[in-house]
Amino acid sequence: MFKTKSGDEFFVIDGHLHLWDASPENQANKYGAGFISCFYDYHRNLSPPDYVWEQSLFEKYGPERMLKDVFIDGYVDMGIFQPTYLKDFYKNGFNTTEQNSWLKVRYPERWILNGSWDPRDGEAGLEYLESLVHRFGIRGVKLYTAEWKGNSRGWKLTDPWAMRYLEKCQQLGVKNIHVHKGPTIWPLNRDAFDVADIDEVATAFTDLNFIVEHCGLPRLEDFCWIATQERNVYGGLAVVMPFIHSRPRYFAEVLANLLWWVGADKLLFASDYAIWHPRWIVEKFMAFELPDDIQKEFGVSFTLDVKKKILGENAARIYGIDINVRKKELAGDAVAAMR
Amino acid sequence: MRSDEVYGQLARVYDPELDQPLTELGFVGGVSIDGSVVTVRFRLPTFWCAANFAFMMAADIRERVSELPWVERVDVQLLDHFFDEEISSGVNCGKSFVETFPSLATDDLDELRETFRVKAFVARQERLLRSLLALGWTENAILGVRIGDLPRLPLGSEGLALVDRYLAILKERRLADNVTAPAFVHPDGRPIDPPELRAHLSRAQRTRLSVEFNAAFCRGLLKTRYEEADSLCRGALAGPPFPGTPSGEVVE
Numbered sequence: 260m261f262k263t264k265s266g267d268e269f270f271v272i273d274g275h276l277h278l279w280d281a282s283p284e285n286q287a288n289k290y291g292a293g294f295i296s297c298f299y300d301y302h303r304n305l306s307p308p309d310y311v312w313e314q315s316l317f318e319k320y321g322p323e324r325m326l327k328d329v330f331i332d333g334y335v336d337m338g339i340f341q342p343t344y345l346k347d348f349y350k351n352g353f354n355t356t357e358q359n360s361w362l363k364v365r366y367p368e369r370w371i372l373n374g375s376w377d378p379r380d381g382e383a384g385l386e387y388l389e390s391l392v393h394r395f396g397i398r399g400v401k402l403y404t405a406e407w408k409g410n411s412r413g414w415k416l417t418d419p420w421a422m423r424y425l426e427k428c429q430q431l432g433v434k435n436i437h438v439h440k441g442p443t444i445w446p447l448n449r450d451a452f453d454v455a456d457i458d459e460v461a462t463a464f465t466d467l468n469f470i471v472e473h474c475g476l477p478r479l480e481d482f483c484w485i486a487t488q489e490r491n492v493y494g495g496l497a498v499v500m501p502f503i504h505s506r507p508r509y510f511a512e513v514l515a516n517l518l519w520w521v522g523a524d525k526l527l528f529a530s531d532y533a534i535w536h537p538r539w540i541v542e543k544f545m546a547f548e549l550p551d552d553i554q555k556e557f558g559v560s561f562t563l564d565v566k567k568k569i570l571g572e573n574a575a576r577i578y579g580i581d582i583n584v585r586k587k588e589l590a591g592d593a594v595a596a597m598r
Numbered sequence: 599m600r601s602d603e604v605y606g607q608l609a610r611v612y613d614p615e616l617d618q619p620l621t622e623l624g625f626v627g628g629v630s631i632d633g634s635v636v637t638v639r640f641r642l643p644t645f646w647c648a649a650n651f652a653f654m655m656a657a658d659i660r661e662r663v664s665e666l667p668w669v670e671r672v673d674v675q676l677l678d679h680f681f682d683e684e685i686s687s688g689v690n691c692g693k694s695f696v697e698t699f700p701s702l703a704t705d706d707l708d709e710l711r712e713t714f715r716v717k718a719f720v721a722r723q724e725r726l727l728r729s730l731l732a733l734g735w736t737e738n739a740i741l742g743v744r745i746g747d748l749p750r751l752p753l754g755s756e757g758l759a760l761v762d763r764y765l766a767i768l769k770e771r772r773l774a775d776n777v778t779a780p781a782f783v784h785p786d787g788r789p790i791d792p793p794e795l796r797a798h799l800s801r802a803q804r805t806r807l808s809v810e811f812n813a814a815f816c817r818g819l820l821k822t823r824y825e826e827a828d829s830l831c832r833g834a835l836a837g838p839p840f841p842g843t844p845s846g847e848v849v850e
Binding site: 297304305445446450476477480483502505 | 818
């Protein structure tokens, strides 16, 4: 919860959190090492100096540390786990639903635990998806289209098997599809960051919500266009947020575009922890004002109401959470007692 | 110096996504020259930068450096990348993208390259249009500018640098041959109608912003990734003379 000086309360749902194990013991090859060192450079490059960790801590920080950073120090009331399996790079996987469930089981009201699927797993993967719904009651999935699997270097949402998985999501009530683009895809000669496949599936599956992580960056222009056309396309602000500190002018320009094209009701706050700590991001976000010239050019304003929506209300709506009810439940839980 | 000639050629190689020269981005990690053989080491902001763009840059390095009359062989070495060996050896053997990745690619990169040249065109044009609008130019006045007028626009040095960049890409797309033709056109040469200029600019603004945001991210990541190594290297250069190969020069 973030409280302003005048006592106004902001319920915070962090829309993109990880509990990963990228320790050298778990790395399967140079790709696993390369993956976490890339994340570590993101972390070092865009965090304020006080928030920069040692590499060994960054590789494996564990559930207790996460709990403290996110809920005790980070203003966050609830968090959404977005798993990224990467089983070709890490022996036990990088950040799986099962790993994340450790915290979900112990602090159930604090977490929205998402699953994941990969269309290249065929029938077996459909069964796995069903088992995730039965075991954990998942309402959302995180998809990473650049994941390597055997000889494959990625996939598209419009692949026939992906369409079957989306149908299955619809049947099972897994409504929220978080999509993350990465550097590889099949075929390799295509632009891996292209978001056109999201447009197609958003039209085909109007009962599902498609949350495009990091707002389609670096293809912001295409994402804005798609989000205007499709009422079920949302923007996840992971990776966009930390620019608020290092490049506030770019942040302002991107935010103004998102507010105008995507809308204040369809943007979800996210820290991408442990890449960035939610504490400084929430503080800077609350203090941020759009420069006058940008407000004028885009005709958008960044009011406290808009901040409230982005920080928590939008995620609460698509995950069916009543904030007032949940606030009361959280007030008496084990995490509240630690504060 | 031959190394200056090599760097001069490398300054003409652009990151296709960011539309900036490799030399300005800090992507050139070193050049060594041994007689007529030039080795260019190049590096990217992350281990995971897209392979297709990395390949384009590697191929362009080879092509540009090969244009120097005294160069007989160019050895391109992509460093610290998930496909570093595949891309370096593919390019050094003169293979195309699809030949380098027969099971992962269905075609070469011409289409992707054109997509990003169009974005570069739009972004370069947007910056220039914006600087004219900021000086109070009307839409009609802007659309009345001819190709031949571009170098004479009443702009400061920053604005004229934008003109140079825009003219270069007009020439590349063969849109600058007729000096009396309109200067501000769509990437395929179609004129922009006055009523559509505002919408055109708004779209172009998002393209320019995406490219710049990405470039800022990439520059920062490259700095984080290689800063330590570079400062060590500069330290070495500031000390005793850097040892070169007997027959040539080494420039880091």
